Amino acid sequence: MQEAEYSLNWKKLADLPDAEGWAGMFAGVSNGALIVCGGANFPEKPLWEGGPKRWTDRIFVMEKGGIGWQDATPLPKPLGYGATASLPQGMMLIGGSNAGGALADCYLLSYENGDVSCKVLAPLPTTLTGHAAVVMGGKVYVTGGSIAPGEQDAESRMWIYDPATDTWTEGEALPARGRFLHQMAVIGHTIYVLGGIGIVPGENGKMVREMLTEAWSYSATGGWRRLSHLPHFCGAAPTPAPVIGGNIYLLGGDDATVKGFTPANHPGFHNQSLCYSPARDAWEDAGTIAAARAVLPCAEWNGLAVIVNGEQRPGKRSNEVWAAKMH
Helix, strand or coil, rough: CCCCCCCCCCCEECCCCCCCCCCCCCEEECCCCEECCCCCCCCCCCCCCCCCCEEECCCCEEECCCCCCECCCCCCCCEEECCCEEEECCCEEEEECCCCCCEEEEEEEEEEEEEEEEECCCCCCCCCCCCCEEEECCCCECCEEEECCCCCCCCCCCEEEECCCCCEEECCCCCCCCCCCEEEEEEEEEEEEECEEEEEEEEEHCCEEEEEECEEEHHHHHHHHCCCCCCCCCCCCCCCCCCCCEEEECCCCCCCCCCCCCCCCCCCCEEEEEEHHHHHHEEEEEECCCCEEEECEEEEEEEEEEEECCCCCCCEECCEEEEEECC
């Protein structure tokens, strides 16, 4: 596999003001401000010591040109593991889960006068968690995810949200196995669905993970098209995946090479990145990234691709925020 022509230049932003950090957060932009919120962690004691998983309703804002985070009015409820879409109207939160299970709730967050307001939007037609979303042509496209936590199902359906009418419609389903913790990107009038995790029956009827290396593109005129497979599995990398120099970058995530470890002694996720060239339908090695993380969002802000917190290893979060220059 060749190396990508464009190497990423990383900078560290201010850590979120919480020692533990979160995985499964939302991140987006409203009125020039970067907003991050939600997610879950194990604040009382580690996962491997039986610590309970806790979701948060906290919202943090960094203003354009700012160097630190400020708290904002919390979300209506704790939630995480959903999808985000940055729209001209504000930052849209789509589904996710909390201690009560998977959610269909959708909200629009708007930053004005130093605080964040939250408007309830039409809910998804189904509950979803672990899905992904992008904005194309002013509409929001959602793919994959699970209708309930616990990795017992994986969706192949596509849902399309129209902000002008606050309505959802069902699009053309992905003609392949359902998936969650996959990556999405958009270039022009084409969306991309990359990698992720499927579910197949295992021994004794239990469902087990299937690590997917498939890549697909979709356009309203051409429908779905199969692309070159990823050179190795990639799931739970920052999404929407940033587009830099016309290429799509998958930044870290889980490559499924670390096996046989318990959460207590897991060495951490890999810090390699992949670059996909739509023009050549080819994958390249994009080199190391600043911080190896999984299950985290990405937001384009001030010419930066910002990745927020995430898992360092199963059950262990980070409160760091990193950004790669996009120009």
